Amino acid sequence: MAGFFKKLIQRFTKADIDWDDLEAQLIAGDLGAKLSVQIVDDLKEQARKLHDQDIVEVTKKHIRKILPATVAPVKPFGDKPKVLLIVGVNGTGKTTSTAKLANLLKKQGHSLVLAAADTFRAAAVEQLEVWAKRVDVPIIKGPPNGDPSAVCFDAYSSAIARKADFLICDTAGRLHTRHNLMEELRKVQRTLGKKDPTAPHEVLLVVDATTGGNALQQAKEFNKTVPLTGVIVTKLDGSGKGGVLVAIQQELGIPARFVGTGEHMDDFEPFVPETFLDQML
Structure with missing residues (x-):
C-alpha cells in the first residue's frame, strides 16, 4: 500500500475531478467498491473546489474510521497452551508466516510447539522443519498424507507436556471453493476441541496482498467454515494492494493482526493501524 495516497495526488492535480476515474482508482487500491x-x-x-490534499484527507478519514483503534495482541493464557490455527489458500506464504509468527513469539519470551498439519505437501513439512530448527522450537509431524487432525491432537498433547505457551498449527493450503477440503478444517477444529472445548483460540487467515479483491472472497469463505479471529497479510512490501485489509475489516469485521513485509525472518510484525496509514503516504 506504500505510496497509495501519493499516487492519488499525482493523478488528480487538475481542477476538474473525474469522479468515475477517482472511484476506479480507489477500487484498484483494493479498498472495495462499497468504501470507494x-x-x-x-x-x-x-460542494466546493477540491484540492488534491482534500482527496487524501477524506480517503484517510474514511479508512481510519473502519480500522480498529487498536489491534488485540496475541497473548498466552498462562495455564494452558493458546492454540493458533493458520489457514489459507495455496501460495499465500502460509508456512513461512507460521514460522515468522513463531519467531516473533519466541523473541517475546514465549515457549511454543509447531504442528506440521500440512500433511499433503511433503515440502511443507520439510520447510517447516527447517524453520523450526532456525527458530529453535519443537515440531510435531505425522506420516505423509496422514490425518492433519491427528497431528494437531498429538501436538496439543506435546504442548501440554512441555507447558508451552502456544501451539501453532500450520494447515494445508486449500482452495476455499473445495468443500471436502474445507470440511477437513472443521474436523481439525473439532479434534482440537476434544482437548480444549475453546480451541482453536485464534484462527488466522493468511492472504497475499497482491491478490487484491480475491483475498476478500477467501476471507468470506474461510470465515464460514472456521470463524476467523484475524488476518495475516503477506507481501505488503510494495505491492500497492494493502487496501484489501480495509475491505475485509469493513465487510466482515475481521482485523488484520500481522503483516509480512519482506523475505527475512524478522520482516513480520503486528498490524498497527496508524503505521499502516502512514505507510500509505
Whole structure:
C-alpha cells in the first residue's frame, strides 16, 4: 500500500475531478467498491473546489474510521497452551508466516510447539522443519498424507507436556471453493476441541496482498467454515494492494493482526493501524 495516497495526488492535480476515474482508482487500491463509493460521495457532498490534499484527507478519514483503534495482541493464557490455527489458500506464504509468527513469539519470551498439519505437501513439512530448527522450537509431524487432525491432537498433547505457551498449527493450503477440503478444517477444529472445548483460540487467515479483491472472497469463505479471529497479510512490501485489509475489516469485521513485509525472518510484525496509514503516504 506504500505510496497509495501519493499516487492519488499525482493523478488528480487538475481542477476538474473525474469522479468515475477517482472511484476506479480507489477500487484498484483494493479498498472495495462499497468504501470507494462512500469516499467519492463524501467528496462530492463537500460542494466546493477540491484540492488534491482534500482527496487524501477524506480517503484517510474514511479508512481510519473502519480500522480498529487498536489491534488485540496475541497473548498466552498462562495455564494452558493458546492454540493458533493458520489457514489459507495455496501460495499465500502460509508456512513461512507460521514460522515468522513463531519467531516473533519466541523473541517475546514465549515457549511454543509447531504442528506440521500440512500433511499433503511433503515440502511443507520439510520447510517447516527447517524453520523450526532456525527458530529453535519443537515440531510435531505425522506420516505423509496422514490425518492433519491427528497431528494437531498429538501436538496439543506435546504442548501440554512441555507447558508451552502456544501451539501453532500450520494447515494445508486449500482452495476455499473445495468443500471436502474445507470440511477437513472443521474436523481439525473439532479434534482440537476434544482437548480444549475453546480451541482453536485464534484462527488466522493468511492472504497475499497482491491478490487484491480475491483475498476478500477467501476471507468470506474461510470465515464460514472456521470463524476467523484475524488476518495475516503477506507481501505488503510494495505491492500497492494493502487496501484489501480495509475491505475485509469493513465487510466482515475481521482485523488484520500481522503483516509480512519482506523475505527475512524478522520482516513480520503486528498490524498497527496508524503505521499502516502512514505507510500509505
